[in-house]
Amino acid sequence: MKTADFDFDLPPDRIAEHPVRPRDAARLLEVGSTLRDFIVRDLPTLVQPGDLMVVNDTRVIPARLDGRRGEVAVEITLHKRLGEREWATFSKPGKRLKPGDTIVIADDFSAEVIAKDGMEVRLRFSAGGAELMEALHRHGRMPLPPYIRRKADEGDNADYQTVFAAREGAVAAPTAGLHFTPELLAALDERGVRRAPVTLHVGAGTFLPVKVDDIADHKMHSEWGEISAETAAAVNETRKAGGRIVSVGTTALRILETAGRPDGTLVPFSGDTDIFITPGYRFRIVDLLWTNFHLPKSTLFMLVCAFAGYDRMRAAYRHAIDTDYRFFSYGDASLLHRTDPT
CATH class of the missing domain: 3.40.1780.10 (QueA-like)
Structure with missing residues (x-):
């Protein structure tokens, strides 16, 4: 079909x-x-x-993160867990990211670009395991679907x-x-x-x-x-x-x-x-x-x-x-x- x-x-x-x-x-x-x-x-x-x-x-999980690679604003949406610290993500603007880049999300939380495969960007975070989950809850927000055009608010957490x-x-x-x-x-x-x-x-x-x-x-x-x-x-x-x-x-x-x-x-x-x-x-x-x-x-x-x-x-x-x-x-x-x- x-x-x-x-x-x-x-x-x-x-x-x-x-x-x-x-x-x-x-x-x-x-x-x-x-x-x-x-x-x-x-x-x-x-x-x-x-x-x-x-x-x-x-x-x-609060899987949407906002960060910066230098002066460039980057929006990260986690896609699939690959390891303790590594996730496959959809990151915008993906075309401007390359392996070795560092995306700063907060003073104590960042991610390194490991690889790119089409639309996916593989990231290694500065924290892993339970610490990574805690960082996501501090800095992330609910990953509402793309067809919901508003940003997630406090009510979406429930x-x-x-x-x-x-x-x-x-x-x-x-x-x-x-x-x-x-x-x-x-x-x-x-x-x-x-x-x-x-x-x-x-x-x-x-x-x-x-x-x-x-x-x-x-x-x-x-x-x-x-x-x-x-x-x-x-x-x-x-x-x-x-x-x-x-x-x-x-x-x-x-x-x-x-x-x-x-x-x-x-x-x-x-x-x-x-x-x-x-x-x-x-x-x-x-x-x-x-x-x-x-x-x-x-x-x-x-x-x-x-x-x-x-x-x-x-x-x-x-x-x-x-x-x-x-x-x-x-x-x-x-x-x-x-x-x-x-």
């Missing part, structure tokens, strides 16, 4: 700059054999006792974290999880829906556009993830008992499908994944997908088309745009039923 097959016109005013409050007051579009409009807090009526929700417990956030390492939020509140989780518990965590440290590459004409030529970014033996067992027990696996977000889905076997069982996993899911893919683990509304021509829109069906998702997005759903990270939610390819 062509990248142009996944394009659509999105009015700029549909892009949410801030979340709704409370979080579970956002709108919800159920996409199955028909399209049905709900509110996020209606979710317990759309799932069944015995279902298992798999959530991503990654926590976003708004851009999910209630599941526990393990630091993401540089973008697993945004499907942003809709959940303690009250909604309590209602799901009462419904008899269990939860299990996975980790996928979301990278800034999730926002990279697909620039090739044929999607088969696209090179997917890699991200680190982990599935514990306990979560794998919970998934396998649920499926054996006839329950459904509800993935909270495309990030949880990608790590689940990475570790899924052809027979539909899940194994523990720890490592990088660069799985790229497009129409024609046969899903092994996930039955329902809870997700936000995604960018045109993005790998995430390709994924939801693979999951729920290309024509069905085109129709769903037309409905969402026509009825003023809010798009992207701080936008509304959808609940997708899987449609297997024939």
Whole structure:
């Protein structure tokens, strides 16, 4: 398929700059054999006792830094951890940086340019491990996506974290999880829906556009993830008992499908994944997908088309745009039923 097959016109005013409050007051579009409009807090009526929700417990770090290389201002967005002190980054203006350059972020915090590879700039920071994390919390800010045009403010420190956030390492939020509140989780518990965590440290590459004409030529970014033996067992027990696996977000889905076997069982996993899911893919683990509304021509829109069906998702997005759903990270939610390819 062509990248142009996944394009659509999105009015700029549909892009949410801030979340709704409370979080579970956002709108919800159920996409199955028909399209049905709900509110996020209606979710317990759309799932069944015995279902298992798999959530991503990654926590976003303050991954955007401002520094200077001499007189040149540099904006750094961390992308992927490579070592105790080294990160792959997207740094602007990347063309003006070269190996050996030093970027001063604060009097006690700097980074050296180690290498460049296309859009990526590899940096070695003056601090590592826990000291690096402390420096990021002192000097960094929340790495809001590029389509949110304002700068991150104090409110984003809470708004851009999910209630599941526990393990630091993401540089973008697993945004499907942003809709959940303690009250909604309590209602799901009462419904008899269990939860299990996975980790996928979301990278800034999730926002990279697909620039090739044929999607088969696209090179997917890699991200680190982990599935514990306990979560794998919970998934396998649920499926054996006839329950459904509800993935909270495309990030949880990608790590689940990475570790899924052809027979539909899940194994523990720890490592990088660069799985790229497009129409024609046969899903092994996930039955329902809870997700936000995604960018045109993005790998995430390709994924939801693979999951729920290309024509069905085109129709769903037309409905969402026509009825003023809010798009992207701080936008509304959808609940997708899987449609297997024939």
